[in-house]
Amino acid sequence: MKPIKRLLAKLPSARPDGDGWLAVCPICGGVLRISEGWPLILLTCGNGCRMLAILDKLRLRCRDIKTKSATAKPSATSAAETEGCHE
Numbered sequence: 001m002k003p004i005k006r007l008l009a010k011l012p013s014a015r016p017d018g019d020g021w022l023a024v025c026p027i028c029g030g031v032l033r034i035s036e037g038w039p040l041i042l043l044t045c046g047n048g049c050r051m052l053a054i055l056d057k058l059r060l061r062c063r064d065i066k067t068k069s070a071t072a073k074p075s076a077t078s079a080a081e082t083e084g085c086h087e
């Protein structure tokens with residue numbers, strides 16, 4: 001299963017928006033933006049919830065959202081955005 005499919009399966013509220021998806025943040029109930037970054041899927045909560053906390057809530061791990069094997073282009077994914085998901 002593609003990482004993004006696995007993630008979206010955990011977020012029934014997700015709907016396509018532009019280059020990614022919008023969903024309800026499982027922590028704060030705010031708007032969660034999901035985009036297929038590189039080398040990870042990026043989860044950006046409008047209220048600033050930590051990505052690792054969101055993953056934990058969804059019972060996913062960093063490796064579950066790695067997109068390295070996909071054909072995604074390198075993007076401006078910063079160390080801050082991926083918050084310790086580097087291995």
Ligand SMILES: [Zn+2]
Pocket residue numbers: 025026027028029030045046047048049
């Ligand atoms: Zn949130």
